[in-house]
Amino acid sequence: xxxxxxxxxxxxxxxxxxxxxxxxxxxxxxxxxxxxxxxxxxxxxxxxxxxxxxxxxxxxxxxxxxxxxxxxxxxxxxxxxxxxxxxxxxxxxxxxxxxxxxxxxxxxxxxxxxxxxxxxxxxxxxxxxxxxxxxxxxxxxxxxxxxxxxxxxxxxxxxxxxxxxxxxxxxxxxxxxxxxxxxxxxxxxxxxxxxxxxxxxxxxxxxxxxxxxxxxxxxxxxxxxxxxxxxxxxxxxxxxxxxxxxxxxxxxxxxxxxxxxxxxxxxx
Amino acid sequence: xxxxxxxxxxxxxxxxxxxxxxxxxxxxxxxxxxxxxxxxxxxxxxxxxxxxxxxxxxxxxxxxxxxxxxxxxxxxxxxxxxxxxxxxxxxxxxxxxxxxxxxxxxxxxxxxxxxxxxxxxxxxxxxxxxxxxxxxxxxxxxxxxxxxxxxxxxxxxxxxxxxxxxxxxxxxxxxxxxxxxxxxxxxxxxxxxxxxxxxxxxxxxxxxxxxxxxxxxxxxxxxxxxxxxxxxxxxxxxxxxxxxxxxxxxxxxxxxxxxxxxx
Ligand SMILES: Nc1ncnc2c1ncn2[C@@H]1O[C@H](COP(=O)(O)OP(=O)(O)O)[C@@H](O)[C@H]1O
Ligand SMILES: [Mg+2]
Numbered sequence: 434x435x436x437x438x439x440x441x442x443x444x445x446x447x448x449x450x451x452x453x454x455x456x457x458x459x460x461x462x463x464x465x466x467x468x469x470x471x472x473x474x475x476x477x478x479x480x481x482x483x484x485x486x487x488x489x490x491x492x493x494x495x496x497x498x499x500x501x502x503x504x505x506x507x508x509x510x511x512x513x514x515x516x517x518x519x520x521x522x523x524x525x526x527x528x529x530x531x532x533x534x535x536x537x538x539x540x541x542x543x544x545x546x547x548x549x550x551x552x553x554x555x556x557x558x559x560x561x562x563x564x565x566x567x568x569x570x571x572x573x574x575x576x577x578x579x580x581x582x583x584x585x586x587x588x589x590x591x592x593x594x595x596x597x598x599x600x601x602x603x604x605x606x607x608x609x610x611x612x613x614x615x616x617x618x619x620x621x622x623x624x625x626x627x628x629x630x631x632x633x634x635x636x637x638x639x640x641x642x643x644x645x646x647x648x649x650x651x652x653x654x655x656x657x658x659x660x661x662x663x664x665x666x667x668x669x670x671x672x673x674x675x676x677x678x679x680x681x682x683x684x685x686x687x688x689x690x691x692x693x694x695x696x697x698x699x700x701x
Numbered sequence: 702x703x704x705x706x707x708x709x710x711x712x713x714x715x716x717x718x719x720x721x722x723x724x725x726x727x728x729x730x731x732x733x734x735x736x737x738x739x740x741x742x743x744x745x746x747x748x749x750x751x752x753x754x755x756x757x758x759x760x761x762x763x764x765x766x767x768x769x770x771x772x773x774x775x776x777x778x779x780x781x782x783x784x785x786x787x788x789x790x791x792x793x794x795x796x797x798x799x800x801x802x803x804x805x806x807x808x809x810x811x812x813x814x815x816x817x818x819x820x821x822x823x824x825x826x827x828x829x830x831x832x833x834x835x836x837x838x839x840x841x842x843x844x845x846x847x848x849x850x851x852x853x854x855x856x857x858x859x860x861x862x863x864x865x866x867x868x869x870x871x872x873x874x875x876x877x878x879x880x881x882x883x884x885x886x887x888x889x890x891x892x893x894x895x896x897x898x899x900x901x902x903x904x905x906x907x908x909x910x911x912x913x914x915x916x917x918x919x920x921x922x923x924x925x926x927x928x929x930x931x932x933x934x935x936x937x938x939x940x941x942x943x944x945x946x947x948x949x950x951x952x953x954x955x956x957x958x959x960x961x962x963x964x
Contacts, residue, residue: 593808595761597821598798612811
């Protein structure tokens with residue numbers, strides 16, 4: 434009887450806290466939608482920030498996240514494969530722990546690190562520095578995804594490949610990665626969604642830029658950094674633009690997340 | 702005994718990496734050519750450990766300790782090689798092409814039915830498409846699964862039923878024309894009809910391949926095998942022709958086990 438009551442209380446408390454969380458999430462989304470949709474217009478996508486649009490910012494944000502993905506995914510996957518398939522004992526565990534710590538490192542610290550490492554010697558903020566800061570954020574996410582997804586592949590599948598005369602590398606490349614591909618894809622997408630919404634690592638690495646540019650050696654347009662700047666601007670026009678930018682960013686992140694979940698649901 | 706032994710396990714002991722005690726102690730067990738040898742015994746007695754030594758799949762994980770000899774007959778030269786001497790990656794690969802293995806749970810690869818069977822063949826260096834196709838088809842035919850899959854070779858192997866997957870795995874191993882096939886409780890995850898199909902297949906295969914099968918099922922051992930080895934806590938208690946083991950065992954322990962008094 435007593436256990437039943439405790440059970441009920443615990444259940445109500447969990448439901449309550451879930452509800453509180455959902456209320457705030459809904460609040461944020463509703464505000465974003467109402468303010469964002471009002472400020473939305475087609476010209477946002479055809480004009481650059483200097484002319485009151487967001488085109489160069491969206492492009493810049495995407496490009497830096499894309500470069501981070503292109504560099505970070507292979508590196509992170511190789512490290513993850515090493516940890517799961519080759520690393521045994523203390524050494525591997527230290528790397529695994531380091532990677533986990535990196536993942537929970539505050540992103541502003543990563544920004545500062547890249548500032549000292551690249552921006553200072555280079556002499557000015559630039560797009561490469563922003564991409565590298567995002568890469569550093571992404572790598573531990575990819576490492577942990579790869580490590581976890583490979584651990585879900587039954588060891589019998591590895592043994593079956595070996596038993597047919599496969600070498601260890603061949604089996605990993607041709608069977609194990611394939612067996613884990615849905616999880617890996619999802620993890621990479623979610624990692625991309627995570628870094629594309631970051632502000633702190635870009636704040637003093639890429640900065641932002643009001644003009645259209647593809648030159649990564651310059652201050653580089655960033656949607657998130659510009660949101661931060663615009664929100665602090667005293668004019669209504671700037672704030673409306675910040676709302677619109679936030680709305681678009683949220684939609685992008687939401688879309689990538691939904692695509693990612695869809696993958697997992699589809700194939701288990 | 703003038704009959705041919707394809708494998709001969711001599712005074713073999715095995716200890717897992719980090720384990721205190723050996724899991725197998727001084728095993729002596731012959732494997733007759735083109736016969737079915739069954740390994741029976743209560744769970745944890747070391748059947749899988751012994752089976753997995755025969756293609757040295759244990760070596761996928763570092764640090765295990767072997768002692769004794771496991772001879773494998775080279776049919777063309779008539780000489781024995783001790784597979785415990787193998788050290789080079791290339792020789793491991795050759796060993797595994799000669800000694801195939803089937804696991805308890807079916808292990809189809811995440812690729813098409815055709816590619817599953819072609820996998821080992823490609824590793825073995827067969828590139829010619831026509832030869833590859835021929836070998837895949839004949840392996841599927843020889844594994845009693847051809848009629849069920851011939852119209853869907855391009856489909857994902859994961860879509861097959863458990864019993865079909867297991868026969869596909871056998872086809873995949875048989876495609877390499879191994880001399881020995883090791884099966885570790887291959888039907889314990891399957892329904893009775895699939896089990897029947899696999900048993901029939903094993904009997905068929907022994908014309909060309911020597912078979913070692915681990916089974917929990919006494920009826921299966923007596924139906925399928927020519928020789929039976931009874932193991933208990935890391936030791937081989939009794940080995941003989943299957944009918945002797947089941948009808949007239951020498952050891953009290955064997956008798957208790959095969960009559961279902963424990964296990
Ligand atoms: N990877 C391993 N590491 C250490 N001990 C193991 C390992 N696998 C099995 N063992 C031990 O070896 C013994 C034999 O196991 P196993 O060969 O799987 O038995 P069976 O197949 O007859 O049920 C058991 O005591 C088991 O606990
Ligand atoms: Mg077993």
